[in-house]
């Protein structure tokens with residue numbers, strides 16, 4: 001048996017630390033790349049102490065004369081180690097290390113003389129381009145930019161007397177075009193043998209591509225990228241096999257003094273040890289990301305994709321596809337939104353780091369190229385570059401998906417049960433067709449939303465000034481329906497407020513008065529008075545005779561203008577509810593919640609998550625999963641609820657001036673809440689806290705039918721507080737202890753039911769006394785109190801008072817016939833009683849994912865006497881208004897049932 005020869009191809013010019021074969025039978029193969037990376041050994045530079053890690057020789061000078069080192073500009077032991085290591089892993093004879101990748105190119109370009117010609121690619125890194133432009137202007141070098149992805153395009157410029165250098169980059173950055181380095185090098189050697197072929201290998205690193213083996217003379221890398229891998233240093237490396245070139249470049253480095261400093265040499269040496277490991281992970285994830293984007297239909301540039309034009313050439317030259325990819329969205333603004341929405345993907349130039357990065361080359365790394373030249377070179381302005389790191393691929397794809405959703409680049413497609421691409425508006429018709437397919441998030445989507453009213457059990461008015469209030473949702477709701485129109489108008493229809501309808505030309509709205517809210521920021525605490533005034537003076541100018549509708553329209557338009565500048569959606573918003581308006585049951589907050597939700601949905605400022613996976617317990621399925629029926633509860637994510645709540649509060653401020661925020665919290669979150677406004681000091685825990693124990697309690701709400709104005713009543717208490725601070729402060733303190741006591745009672749498991757009910761009854765009476773002192777009761781409310789008291793019930797006003805509603809606690813043993821009698825008494829006195837249940841769901845959205853055949857065709861209802869037929873929405877065809885016509889026809893008593901039967905509702 002003959003001993004196999006050792007394959008020296010992997011590193012013939014440098015001493016590999018591969019041991020000799022031990023015996024003819026037990027052979028040893030040369031070490032593979034990752035082993036070479038991890039083993040930093042230089043037989044010529046043994047450490048005197050045997051240190052495992054190369055020491056940092058942080059010394060500018062070295063003593064003595066005629067020794068190996070004298071001055072760190074010309075040589076430093078740490079640098080020698082590094083250069084030896086780089087040469088070894090690159091299978092090169094020589095390596096030089098300098099202060100940055102651009103410093104490396106600078107050293108290489110100094111080989112040229114005035115009059116020399118360079119042929120360079122036309123899709124180069126922006127910094128390369130800038131330096132070439134500089135030497136053209138200041139060094140008298142002639143630069144030809146050609147499309148090097150077509151090898152033949154180099155030929156006409158190859159001149160044996162003039163061509164001194166051919167500068168290549170493959171794959172190109174950021175379009176990932178492939179250059180046939182081997183073919184061009186061969187042509188250069190044949191036609192201009194004196195020219196040097198230089199390759200920027202940064203995108204690949206020596207692990208994936210070794211251009212010296214394909215005919216290149218000099219290869220350089222920005223070692224800031226993959227070689228170091230951690231974005232904690234800047235460095236450039238140059239490798240070559242030719243002694244003359246090495247000598248010349250080493251001379252320049254010494255002359256200009258840009259060799260890599262000892263500390264950075266140490267860091268770079270450490271980084272290279274994990275090069276293969278990092279790149280394996282990074283490129284595996286890149287393949288997943290590229291496949292994901294490609295699958296969504298984005299034009300994606302990555303050599304690992306089957307349809308990549310240069311795939312075959314790349315496969316011959318390189319042994320991997322790298323970890324940079326780019327994709328086009330077709331819309332620069334959309335790309336900006338995607339980049340801005342990414343969280344895990346850091347917005348940054350550069351690549352090669354363990355952390356993933358996202359950027360838009362045209363505004364970042366390639367911004368130094370003139371836009372006209374960028375266009376001429378086919379660099380799309382909307383291009384997004386992704387540089388994949390070592391994070392978990394699932395997290396990276398999740399984050400990217402979320403950014404695409406947030407930016408409106410993809411939307412849930414109910415028919416395909418997956419996210420699909422939303423085509424940019426330049427392709428309007430196709431866009432609409434695709435969007436129609438996905439009921440989830442299209443411009444043709446009708447959105448039906450609803451939110452409950454509330455009953456404040458304790459603490460109204462005081463809550464405005466920082467006292468804790470207890471409130472719960474009631475089973476009376478407001479509904480809001482957004483129906484698209486196609487005529488450049490936006491309209492509102494408030495059936496409950498004298499059937500008010502009004503429409504506006506979107507372009508005639510006071511857009512100039514809008515101060516846009518920076519991305520990612522919320523509406524400021526204070527309303528924008530300029531915009532309020534502009535809306536009041538413009539679109540609402542002639543509506544003075546309908547003050548309630550005007551106030552609601554102001555709230556709607558204010559948010560419309562604040563949210564809608566980029567989309568300016570054309571739609572009708574219809575609102576109606578089963579709640580009495582202006583009776584203290586929070587109709588304004590439930591209206592505000594519906595309006596805010598509809599506006600956010602139409603503007604795509606919120607999106608719903610995809611529906612849960614259907615149940616599967618099939619063991620053959622990788623992850624069997626049981627779907628528990630929650631009847632839509634907890635489907636709307638907290639982040640969406642928070643967002644809606646913020647905007648609902650904005651609408652509440654428009655309507656009420658200085659509301660506490662409790663009403664909108666209940667309308668959005670449902671259940672029962674203890675709410676304490678921030679910025680005061682009554683001792684309650686600031687914020688919103690769920691309260692249990694309400695749900696099993698029965699309440700009677702009685703509408704006095706006396707209209708009142710919340711804004712005025714709230715302002716009245718404010719005025720009293722200013723004029724009699726001590727009195728009001730004392731009342732507020734007492735109300736705080738009432739709510740504290742009520743919470744304690746509700747959460748005390750030891751308290752008997754009877755004790756709980758009598759404690760709550762006493763607290764109700766006490767709270768009402770304080771409200772009387774604050775001046776917000778009304779004779780009608782006192783009459784209700786007296787009537788209910790004759791049935792031994794405790795009653796207080798709820799909400800703003802001054803009329804409106806009263807709330808009475810119904811004990812468990814209260815007989816139905818007694819209740820019927822009480823109701824009859826109240827009706828006789830011209831009050832409207834509502835026996836209610838409390839603590840139900842908050843914001844609801846009719847699921848857009850209900851398949852159309854599951855949406856029952858709503859039966860037209862007989863219009864209740866006195867109900868006016870709503871005006872048609874011009875500009876929307878009947879097909880687009882399926883829900884709207886039916887919505888507006890329902891009688892008040894049938895509205896809740898009708899809505900429920902439409903399909904699946906999802907709730908906060």
Ligand SMILES: Nc1ncnc2c1ncn2[C@@H]1O[C@H](COP(=O)(O)OP(=O)(O)O)[C@@H](O)[C@H]1O
Pocket residue numbers: 478494495496497548549551552575576577580581582583584585586587588589591655708709710711799800
């Ligand atoms: N269904 C609705 N449609 C339109 N606007 C509404 C509706 N419900 C309430 N609003 C707005 O809210 C105002 C009522 O607020 P408010 O007096 O505080 O009553 P409440 O105590 O019911 O919240 C109305 O005047 C109107 O501007």
Ligand SMILES: C[C@@](O)(CCOP(=O)(O)O)CC(=O)O
Pocket residue numbers: 459460461462463464583584585586587588656658659660661662663710714798799800801804
């Ligand atoms: C009086 C107040 O505490 C509740 C107002 O309720 P309503 O407007 O009566 O539904 C004001 C507020 O909390 O903003």
